[in-house]
Amino acid sequence: MTAIFINGQPVETGEHTTVLQAALANGFYIPHFCWHPALSIVGNCRVCVVEQEGRGVGIACNMPISDGMRVLTDSDPVRAQRKAMLQFILLNHPVDCGICDKAGECALQDYHYEYNGEPAISGDPKLPSTKFFPLSERILLDNERCILCSRCVRFTREISKSNVLGLEHRGDSMLVRPAEGRTLDDDPYSDNVVDICPVGALLSRSFLYQSRVWYLEPTPSVCPGCARGCTVQLWHRKAEWRVKGLDERHNTRIHRVTPLENPRVNGPWICNKGRDLPELLDRPRATQALQKGETVSLMQAIEAARGLLDQAGKRVALVSSWGSNEELRAFRNSLGDYFTSFVKPDHLPLEGEVVEDDLLIRADKNPNTRAGQDLLGAGVVQIPEDTDLILVWGEGTDFGTLPRGAKILFLGSWLLPENGHADVFIPISIQTERRGHYTNFEGVVSAFEPCQPRRDGVIDAETLFPLLSAPGGSASGGGAA
Amino acid sequence: MTGRKVLMDFEVTPTSHSLDDYRARGGYEALEKVLRTMKPREVTQEIVDSGLQGRGGAAFPAGRKWQGIDPDDGQPHYLIANADEGEPGTFKDRWVLEYTPHTLLESMLLSCYALGVRHCFVYIRGEYDLPWRRLDAAVEEAYAAGYFGENILGSDFSCDLFVFRGAGAYVCGEASSLLGSIEGTRAFPRNRPPRMTVRGLHQAPTVVNNVETLATIAWIIRNGASAFREVGTEKSPGTRLISISGHIARPGVYEVELGYSWARFLHEDCGGVLGGRPLKAVIPGGISSQVLTGKDAKVLTAGEVEGLTLDHEKLRSAGSSLGSGGMIVIAEGTCMVRLLQIMLRFYHHESCGQCTPCREGTGWMHRIIDRIVAGDGRPEDLERLNYIAGFNDGTTICGLGDAAGYAATAMLDNFREEFDYFIEHKRSKFAGNLE
Amino acid sequence: MKHLIPEFERLKTRLPPGHDATLLVPCLRRIQEDRGFIDNSDIDGLVEYLGIPRIQIEEALSFYGMLRRKPIGRWHLQVCRNVSCSMRGAERLIDQLIGKLGVQPGETTPDGRFTLSTVECLGSCGTAPVVMVNEAYHENLSAADLDALLERLD
Secondary structure, eight states, rough: OEEEEEETEEEEEOOOOBHHHHHHHOOOOOOOOOOOTSSSSOOOSOOOOEEEEEEEEEEGGBOOOOOOOOOSSSOHHHHHHHHHHHHHHHHHHOOGGGGGGTTTHHHHHIIIIIOSOOOOOOOOOOOOOOOOOSSSSSEEEEETOOOOOOOHHHHIIIIOOOOOOOEOOGGGOEEEEEETTTGGGTTTTTHHHHHSSSTTTEEETTTTTTTTTGEEEEEEEESSSSSOOOEEEEEEOOOGGGGTSSSSSHHSSEEEEEOOBBTTBBTTTTHHHTTTHHHTTSOBBBOOOEEETTTHHHHHHHHHHHHHHOOOOOOOEEEHHHHHHOOOOOOOOIIISSEEEEESSSOOOOTTSOOOOOSSSSOOSOOOOOHHHHHOOOOOOOOOTOOOOEEEEEOOOOOOOOOOOOEEEEEEEETTTTHHHEEEEEEBGGGGSEEEEETTSSSSSEEEOSOOOOTTTTHHHHEEEEEETTTSSSSEOOOOO | SSSSSSSSSOOOOTTTSSSSHHTTTTTTTHHHHHHOOOOOHHHHHHHHTOBBSSSSSSOOOOOHHTTTTTTTSOOOOEEEEEEESSSTTTHHHHHHHOOOOOHHHHHHHHHHHHHTTTTEEEEETTTHHHHHHHHHHHHHHHHHHHBSSSSSGGGSSEEEEEEEOOSSSSGSSSSSHHHHHHHHHHHOOOSSSTTTTSSOGGGEEEEEOOOOOOOOHHHHHHOHHHHHTSBSSSSSSEEEEEEEEEBBSEEEEEEEETTEEEHIIIIIOOOOGGGGEEEEEOSSSSSOOOOOOOOOOOEEEHHHTTTOOEEHHHHTTTTOOOOTTTEEEETTTTTHHHHHHHHHHHHHHHHOOSSSHHHHHHHHHHHHHHHHHHHHHOOEEEEEHHHHHHTTTTSSSSSHHHHHHHHHHHHHHHHHHHHHHHHHHHOOTTTTTTO | GGGGGGHHHHHHTTTTTGGGEEEEHHHHHHHHHHHHHHHHHHHHHHHHHHHHHHHHHHHHHHHHHTSSOOOOEEEEEEESSHHHHHHTTTHHHHHHHHHHHHOOOOOOOSSSSEEEESSSOOOGGGSOOOOOEEEEEESOOOOHHHHHHHHHHO
């Protein structure tokens, strides 16, 4: 084991190879803009300086560890250089934090307060540059705010490999630009550059001017967009900032989605589909139970469903691959022996969507196929023509393809025409309204937490399944384990 | 005469750059001797023993740099001759390329042999046309004569050379930066570690030497390290090509034995200050002297020059260096504020933009000096320049930012009253005169 | 650029194998020599020939001062204005050219004959001032020399 001394304290460096990594891992914060743990070292911001005793000041991100070395993270020369670097960086930065989406989570803002705290020493006007340069339908670039750390450029080369972005020209004329004829629309991971931008230079169009970040808080969740099951943060207004002056939707909606770093699943990244989760979750919800298209109460619908179960001889269940582990277990425990069950894809790849790649995106566009198949088998959907009852749980089934004589019990969350075509429709909750887990294609289990109030009129599937098999209902005879 | 010669030991004629002429003066004999009688490590040892220091600016011992490479480690190695001569005031390598390119080529072959290099490069600055033509013709002659290619002179040593022409970027003179250029990217200098002898071109161990440094190798191998040691001073063996320009009667490239009297060089060999004017200052080794590594670009004032000899240790003790050998002589009556403006404009123009202090600092200093020259200077500007210069020093990836800082501090230290005068009177003390 | 590929292939023979990207700057220079500038179609051709991303080529094009994306005048007059040349009259030469050609540095005369540029050190300090006309250096230029030079360039 290699030991070094940071600010006089001995530190085991473990597997780390640079002073910056070892310091961060041991609770010594060293400010840094260009360094990012998942990207190559470029050492261009010159802010992460430390003093190696006897050898002067150098950048920690590229300082190899040598046994017994002594570094200081807060000595006078270190402080002086950091201050100077911030003066340089702020020379032509507009400091328009008041209208910048990044304010509140901006490294430059934080470091300025922490390590500089002085007004600009330049008395000359700042140089103008391009504002709102469109990098894609999703992302805008503000070159005045850009500090040329090249994180976004390296991301498109080293991680997403789209090679869209580059640094054009040289010196202080240098600009982040896309290759001619290309946009970040070519990059299904592009929105990560907004996160890794240490300043407010890269702006998400969907989040632009939507909310100050300090009104928001994240809830850990799992992206249901594919079988990778990336862990994400769903950002919504803090309870104390849900104010009457805003409409209910604004108070409760998900404002943005960011990755929840997870070395076992997605590292620090997610794809753009995950960013668009709010659109998926903002679709009109089904909150009304129906019987043959007629409005009924939830309890009436459950009763009617039990009736269908009683009457049916041959029963098939098309199980949702969006059900949580808990829901899937509840289904198996309550109804599993009663149905011939198939786990079906609720979602298929959309036109134009990346089907699969080497980074994160999986062809199976459902979060929990693996858990469903582990519990219920991986059989191909096969519905005998003489089936009496089909339980359809979740989206993605065209009723027209089902045997004509079968009754349909449909459990769904969205306002869809099919709802009225089912013999019984029961509205169920969605992921953001409940707690649960998904098992990704590799068997890694990740948890999601609720962050939106459950809509009136809907029931959690996990609660519903035991009710369908409760004593008095015929499904209890199915001998659920 | 400026002492003994190592490189200019022949008469320049219309054909002296040709292979025939070079062979007639003993050319490629060292290569034949080495291939027959010496092992690679023995060649390196000879260079170590010679005490040869790099001639590009940093004066790092060439042999020590070479020892960073193990010729037998089984990896590919690369050698690059740095002919990206862009340091203002420097045009000495051009002399080698135009008048004795085979000296460079033979030296490179010897070096490649010593270092276990199969492919080597000359990185020549993009604007050089005649030097490139001469070099290119020499390369073809050498290939035709069997000095390059497979099994050179019947030995098992094979070596190819590629002449790589730059495309207009001063920063490529920085050794790690030109690697990017050869790898097919724009040229950003690289952080150390790793040293280039550990991971250089294509991630393989690489030696980058200045043209003059390399060109000296053939002489050392031909005549022996001890003969080389007899030239120059104990700590600065050999000679330097000095390119002298500015206000000097006979500008040009001179080979000067290290330890030679500076006053004699200026006043006798070069004919003294142009028009017989008094000497105001000398920039000894290119406007940034050590843009590639170090600390000087110091302007020497007239009084300081008189007692000095031309060698690395004397200049270092005077707070400057021989740098790239680009000496610029400045006569009395020259406006140092305007001169600094030109220098800062240059650094601003050439900053690659990669790292913060240089990218922002060079532009900032340039805008301040432009404002001063426009008659809009403010008293705090000079402190500001010193501050910016100070934090360009030692904080950047390569030496360009340092050099810009040194230029500013050297001028401000030595000619402060001219700057104060300009700011106070909104005009130059010398009417902006540069000529 | 396609017709230049046989030339590029010959260049490869002296390079270490597997590092074709080395040819980027040499190819760009050769294309510019051939066409006068580097066209979009040339970039597309190099993307294919060298197998490197377009952005890498664009970065290089905007980084190296000698490379250009647009045609210029028949005669490119590049006047060095660095320290040694300025000390030997470069600024007067620049003024002379601006007056005579009626264009500012960076501009081309309306007849397409001259493009005027100012450049940094050309390594011709001992023979300052220097004007580079296309590839060739014209050194030790006096005002009269410059007038005579312009006469010769048609």
